[in-house]
Amino acid sequence: MAHLTYTDLTRTQQLLLDAAEKAMASSYAPYSKFNVGAGILTENDAVVTGANVENAAYGSTICGERSALVGAYAQGHRSVKAIAIIGRSEMGPAEKPVAPCGSCRQMLFEAAQGSKKNMEVIFSNTAKSDIIITTINDLLPYGFGPENL
Numbered sequence: 001m002a003h004l005t006y007t008d009l010t011r012t013q014q015l016l017l018d019a020a021e022k023a024m025a026s027s028y029a030p031y032s033k034f035n036v037g038a039g040i041l042t043e044n045d046a047v048v049t050g051a052n053v054e055n056a057a058y059g060s061t062i063c064g065e066r067s068a069l070v071g072a073y074a075q076g077h078r079s080v081k082a083i084a085i086i087g088r089s090e091m092g093p094a095e096k097p098v099a100p101c102g103s104c105r106q107m108l109f110e111a112a113q114g115s116k117k118n119m120e121v122i123f124s125n126t127a128k129s130d131i132i133i134t135t136i137n138d139l140l141p142y143g144f145g146p147e148n149l
């Protein structure tokens with residue numbers, strides 16, 4: 001997997017990452033103090049963003065990626081082409097790209113099925129100087145999806 005920097009990205013990828021970065025400002029993370037923003041590009045080129053939302057009952061926390069995903073579903077979108085993810089700690093910048101957790105990969109896998117294309121997953125460190133571009137199939141090989149039911 002190649003490690004890229006912001007200028008290596010296409011304009012569309014840059015704009016999606018910028019949208020994720022903007023959404024990161026709305027993160028509610030008083031417990032971990034780790035802010036995550038995500039930007040989703042839907043099949044019809046709409047951009048929907050989300051941020052992580054924590055809770056005093058820690059397990060009720062929702063990640064930035066799923067926050068963006070459920071927002072997209074709630075707006076009627078059923079198919080996602082790409083997602084960009086960025087994060088930072090309030091104690092300092094994330095040096096390494098912020099990768100989606102296992103639960104988010106599972107939900108992204110399902111959202112990718114609508115398009116029959118391999119969803120692009122872009123994840124970045126805070127400075128946008130270390131960016132990985134991969135696909136959901138690479139992040140979740142042999143994923144369990146609607147076709148398994």
Ligand code: THU
Nearest residue numbers: 032034036052063064099100101
């Ligand atoms: N978090 C995300 O939002 N996305 C990830 O991919 C990793 C973790 C959030 C959950 C929690 O609010 C905080 O980051 C620390 O785990």
